[in-house]
Amino acid sequence: MTKRLEGVLSPVVTPFTRELAPDAARFVRHCKWLLAHGCSGLAVFGTNSEANSLSAEERMMLLEELVQSGVPAGQLMPGTGCCALTDSVRLTAHAVKLGCAGVLMLPPFYYKSVPDEGLFRSFSEVIERVADERLQLYLYHIPPVAQVPITLGLIERLLKRYPKIVAGIKDSSGDWNNTQAVLNAFGKQGFDVFAGSEVFLLRNMRAGGVGCITAGANVNPHGIDKAYRGWQTPEAEALQAAIDAVRQILQAQVSMIPALKATIAHYAGDAEWSTVRPPLVELAAEQRAALVNALQAAGFEMPGIR
Amino acid sequence: MTKRLEGVLSPVVTPFTRELAPDAARFVRHCKWLLAHGCSGLAVFGTNSEANSLSAEERMMLLEELVQSGVPAGQLMPGTGCCALTDSVRLTAHAVKLGCAGVLMLPPFYYKSVPDEGLFRSFSEVIERVADERLQLYLYHIPPVAQVPITLGLIERLLKRYPKIVAGIKDSSGDWNNTQAVLNAFGKQGFDVFAGSEVFLLRNMRAGGVGCITAGANVNPHGIDKAYRGWQTPEAEALQAAIDAVRQILQAQVSMIPALKATIAHYAGDAEWSTVRPPLVELAAEQRAALVNALQAAGFEMPGIR
Numbered sequence: 001m002t003k004r005l006e007g008v009l010s011p012v013v014t015p016f017t018r019e020l021a022p023d024a025a026r027f028v029r030h031c032k033w034l035l036a037h038g039c040s041g042l043a044v045f046g047t048n049s050e051a052n053s054l055s056a057e058e059r060m061m062l063l064e065e066l067v068q069s070g071v072p073a074g075q076l077m078p079g080t081g082c083c084a085l086t087d088s089v090r091l092t093a094h095a096v097k098l099g100c101a102g103v104l105m106l107p108p109f110y111y112k113s114v115p116d117e118g119l120f121r122s123f124s125e126v127i128e129r130v131a132d133e134r135l136q137l138y139l140y141h142i143p144p145v146a147q148v149p150i151t152l153g154l155i156e157r158l159l160k161r162y163p164k165i166v167a168g169i170k171d172s173s174g175d176w177n178n179t180q181a182v183l184n185a186f187g188k189q190g191f192d193v194f195a196g197s198e199v200f201l202l203r204n205m206r207a208g209g210v211g212c213i214t215a216g217a218n219v220n221p222h223g224i225d226k227a228y229r230g231w232q233t234p235e236a237e238a239l240q241a242a243i244d245a246v247r248q249i250l251q252a253q254v255s256m257i258p259a260l261k262a263t264i265a266h267y268a269g270d271a272e273w274s275t276v277r278p279p280l281v282e283l284a285a286e287q288r289a290a291l292v293n294a295l296q297a298a299g300f301e302m303p304g305i306r
Numbered sequence: 307m308t309k310r311l312e313g314v315l316s317p318v319v320t321p322f323t324r325e326l327a328p329d330a331a332r333f334v335r336h337c338k339w340l341l342a343h344g345c346s347g348l349a350v351f352g353t354n355s356e357a358n359s360l361s362a363e364e365r366m367m368l369l370e371e372l373v374q375s376g377v378p379a380g381q382l383m384p385g386t387g388c389c390a391l392t393d394s395v396r397l398t399a400h401a402v403k404l405g406c407a408g409v410l411m412l413p414p415f416y417y418k419s420v421p422d423e424g425l426f427r428s429f430s431e432v433i434e435r436v437a438d439e440r441l442q443l444y445l446y447h448i449p450p451v452a453q454v455p456i457t458l459g460l461i462e463r464l465l466k467r468y469p470k471i472v473a474g475i476k477d478s479s480g481d482w483n484n485t486q487a488v489l490n491a492f493g494k495q496g497f498d499v500f501a502g503s504e505v506f507l508l509r510n511m512r513a514g515g516v517g518c519i520t521a522g523a524n525v526n527p528h529g530i531d532k533a534y535r536g537w538q539t540p541e542a543e544a545l546q547a548a549i550d551a552v553r554q555i556l557q558a559q560v561s562m563i564p565a566l567k568a569t570i571a572h573y574a575g576d577a578e579w580s581t582v583r584p585p586l587v588e589l590a591a592e593q594r595a596a597l598v599n600a601l602q603a604a605g606f607e608m609p610g611i612r
Contacts (some may be wrong), residue, residue, distance in 0.1 A: 020391065020431070052389040052416035055396075056361070071342055083358040083389075085326065085583055090361070108585045110358035110415065112451060118585035125326070125584055145418060147453055148585075278431055279414045279424035279454075 004192060005077060006210040008224045010039045010217035011046030013260050014062070016275040019120055022058050026273065030218075030264070031071050033305055038225030040219055042071070045079035047172070048215045048257055049146055051278040056087050058096050071252070073099035075212075081106030081140060087123065089129045092137075099223065102167055102265035104213070116154045124228040127162055135165050136168050136199065142172035151174075159191060170213045172196030176203060184209045198224045199247055202240040205231040215256050219263045219302060220246045228273065238296040241248050249294045258283045259291055266292050267302035308475065310442070310498060311383060312516040314530045316345045316523035317352030319566050320360065322370070322581040328364050334522075334577065336570070337377050339611055344531030345511040345523055347512055348377070349476070350409050351385035353451055356520045362393050366400050366484050379405035381423040383519075386476050387446060389452045391428065395435045398443075408442035408473055409445030410519070416450040422460045433468055441471050442560025448502065449479035455479075458491055465497060476519045489513045504530045505553055506605060508546040511537040519560050525569045526610060555600045564589045565597055573608035 012034065015026035022126045031042055045051035045059050045264060046237065048279070054062075067073050080091035080103040086107070095103050105126070107119050127135065139158070141150040150169065170190055171179045179200060183193050187197065187208040195204040195212040201224065201232070217224050227239035255258035258276055262283045265273035274282045319331035319339065335347055350372070351357035351365050360368075363385070373379050384410040386397035393412070401409050411432070413425050445464070447456040456475065464472045474497055474542065477485045485506060489499050493514040501510040501518040507530065510518065523530050529552060533545035559565035564582055568589045571579035580588045589597065 002358075047416075053391060054388045055392040058392060082363045084364075085359060086361040086364060108359065110353075110451065110452070111585055112370065114585040115587055118587045121584035122586070145416065145420070278427035279417055279420040279425070281421055281424045 003074070005041040005075070006152060006192065006222060008038055008211055008217050008228050009041040009043045009194065009213040010034050011043045011048040011075060011213055011215060013218050014049045014051070015258065015273055016277055018272060018275060020275070020277050022054060023227045024062060028065060028069040028071065029111050029306070031066055034217070034221050035071070037293045037304065038221035040211070041075045041077055041101065043077045043079065043170070046104060046213070047142060047155045048218065048260065049079065050277055050280065051079045051302065056082070056091055059067055059091060061100060067098050067301045074101050076100040077102045077104050077138060079106065079140065081108070083108045085125055088273060092126055092135065093130045093132070096130060096132045096135050102138050103136045104140050104170055106140045106142070106146055107148045107150060109148045112147050114148065116151055116157070118288070119148070119150070119154055122300035124157055124161065125204055127165055136167040137165050138167055138194070139169040141169055144172070144174060152181060155172070155182065155186060159186060159189070166191070168192030168194065168210070169237065170194045170196050176200055179204060179209070179306070180207060183209060186188050197247070198227070198243045201227055202231055202236055209226070215260060216243065216247050216250060219250070220300070222303065245298060246300055249291065249298060249300070250273070252294070253283060253287055253291055255280065262288045262291055263295065264305065266290065268305045270306070308438045311347040311381070312498065312525060313346030314344055314517055314523050314534050315347040315349045315383060315500065315519040316527060317349045317519055317521060318356040319358070319524050319563065319570070320355045321579055324578060324581060326583055327582070328360060328368055330368060333368055334371060334375040334377065335612070337372055340523070340527050341377070341381060343610065344518070344527035347381045347383055349383045349385065352410060353448060353478070353518070354524065354566065355385065356563065356583055357385045362388070362397055365397060369404065373404050380407050382406040383408045383410050383444060384562055385410045385412065385446065389414045389416045391431055394432050398432055398439070399436045400593070401435060402438045402441050409592060410442050410444045410446050410476055412419065412446045412448070412452055413454045413456060415454050418453050420454065422457055422463070423462055425456070426463050429464055430467065433471055436547070439470065440531065441568070442473040443468070443471050444473055444498070445475040446478070446602070447475055448597070450478070450480060458487060459561065461488065461492060465492060472497070474498030475499065476500045476502050477580045482506055485510060485515070486513060489515060503553070504549045507533055507549070508537055508542055516534070521566060522549065522553045522556060524566045526558070526606070530610065538564065544611070549605060552606055553598065553602060558600070559589060559593055559597055561586065568594045568597055570608070571612065574611045576612070
C-alpha cells in the first residue's frame with residue numbers, strides 16, 4: 001500500500017481544445033506545475049475538472065497520459081464515481097491498476113432521495129467487483145451539486161464493513177458543522193478528512209483533519225500549501241486570511257470553474273485555457289477583466305505558470 | 307423521415323439478472339408485450355428504465371438486441387442525454403443509425419444552476435456533431451430528478467435554430483401549468499408535447515398535446531391506451547379516472563421503479579423481475595404485499611404478461 005495522501009490536493013481543471021476535446025498536453029503541464037508548487041496530490045476528475053462532462057474513455061486516456069508522462073501515480077486520487085455502477089467499477093479498477101494512491105468517489109447522483117441502503121450497496125458493489133486490496137476509497141460528499149449526501153450513518157456502515165479500503169472523505173458540503181461531526185465520529189480511527197475548500201483548512205487541521213482538496217489549489221497551490229505547513233505556527237491565522245482573500249476573488253465570479261480557467265489563461269498567457277465544455281459557459285470579457293484586476297490588485301501571482 | 311410518434315409511450319423498465327447485469331431476453335419480451343397491449347412507442351432508457359445506472363455500452367447493446375429481435379425502430383425513442391457531451395453524441399448517433407423514430411434527451415444534469423446558454427450549447431453540439439437530418443429530438447424536462455430545467459426560453463432558441471430536428475418534449479415537471487405554457491407557446495408549430503404522467507393525459511389531449519410517456523404504461527398500457535383513444539368520447543372522464551386509480555396505487559409505494567418491477571414480477575410470476583440496480587432498492591416484502599393486494603382489490607390485470 002502506498003503512503004496515504006495528506007496536505008493540499010487540487011481537483012485539477014481539465015483543459016479542452018477549441019473543438020472541446022480534452023487536451024492531454026496542457027493537462028500534463030498543469031499537473032506538473034501543481035505538484036511543483038505546493039500540491040501533495042492531484043484529485044483529477046473532480047467537480048472542478050468537469051469530470052462528469054467527460055466520457056469514461058476520455059478520463060482513462062487522460063489518466064494514462066499523466067502516468068506515462070511521469071506524474072507519480074502515488075500522488076493521484078482520480079474521481080471515479082459515476083451514475084452507472086459499471087462505469088464506476090471500470091474507472092476504479094483502472095485507477096487501482098495504474099497504482100493510484102486512492103480514488104475519490106461520488107455517490108450515483110441521478111436519483112434523488114435514495115435510501116442509505118441503496119448507497120451502501122452502490123459503494124459495496126464497486127469495492128467487491130474491483131476486488132483489490134490496494135484500493136483506497138475516499139467518499140465524496142458534495143450535496144450542493146450531487147444532491148445526494150453521504151450521511152454519518154452511511155460512513156459508519158462502510159467503515160465497519162471495509163475498514164482497510166474506506167480511507168477518508170472530501171467534505172464539500174460547505175457546512176463546517178458537518179465536517180466537525182465527521183471528525184468527531186471517525187477522525188480517530190484512521191479515517192482521513194479533507195476539507196472541500198481552503199476556507200476550512202485551519203479549522204480542519206486543528207480538529208484533526210489531514211488537509212484540503214480544493215478548487216482554489218488550481219491557481220493558488222503555493223499559498224494554500226504555505227497555510228497548510230504553517231497551521232501550528234503563530235502565523236496560522238494570517239496565512240489562512242491570505243488564502244481566504246484569493247478564494248473570495250475567485251468566488252465573486254458567477255461560476256468557479258470558468259473563473260479558475262480564466263485565471264490560468266491569463267497568468268499562462270494562453271487564451272485557449274478558458275475553454276469549458278457545455279453546459280458550462282466561459283466568463284464574459286467584462287467578468288474576466290474584473291477577475292484579473294482583482295487578482296492583480298491583491299498582488300496575486302502564479303510563479304512559473306505557462 | 308419516419309412518422310412522428312404519438313399516443314402512449316412507455317419508459318420501459320430495464321430488467322436485471324440477480325448479478326445486476328442487463329437482461330436482454332426479458333427486456334425484449336417486455337417491449338413486445340407493451341407494443342402488443344397499447345403502447346404506440348417505447349421510450350427505452352428513461353428515468354424509469356434506470357438508464358443512468360447503465361453504461362453507454364450497456365444501452366447500445368440493449369437497443370441493438372431490440373432491433374435485431376424485430377421491435378420496429380420506428381417505434382423507439384431511446385433516452386440519449388448524458389452528463390458527458392461525448393456520451394450523448396455517441397448514443398444519439400447510434401440511435402439515429404439504427405433508425406429510431408426519435409431520441410428523448412435529458413440536459414446534462416451534474417452541474418446545477420447552469421445558464422440557458424450552456425444548455426443551448428449542449429443540445430446544439432449534439433445536433434451538430436450527429437449531423438443527420440433524420441434526427442428527431444425530444445427534450446426531456448424533469449426538474450424533480452435532473453434538477454436542471456428546460457425553460458420556455460431554451461425551447462424557443464432551439465426550435466428557432468433547429469426547426470426540423472427539435473420535435474417535442476416530455477414534460478415530467480408534474481406541474482400542469484408548465485405543460486399548458488409549453489402548449490400555448492409552441493403547440494401550434496409542430497412541437498409535440500407528451501405529458502410525463504398519465505394523470506395529465508386527458509388535459510394534455512384537450513390542450514393540443516399528442517399523448518403521454520409515462521411510468522404507468524409499463525404495467526397498464528392497455529388502460530392508458532384506452533383513455534388515449536377515448537379522449538373525445540363521453541367516457542373520457544371515466545377512462546381518465548380509471549387510469550388515475552391504478553397510478554395512485556403504484557405511487558403509494560416509496561419508490562415508483564421498484565413498484566413497477568414488483569408489479570411485473572407478480573403478474574408474470576417471475577420473481578427476478580424485482581431486481582433493481584443500486585442506488586435503488588427493491589420493495590420490502592410487506593410493501594410488495596400491500597401493492598399486490600391493492601392492485602388485486604382494484605381488479606387490475608396484466609393480460610398475457612409472462
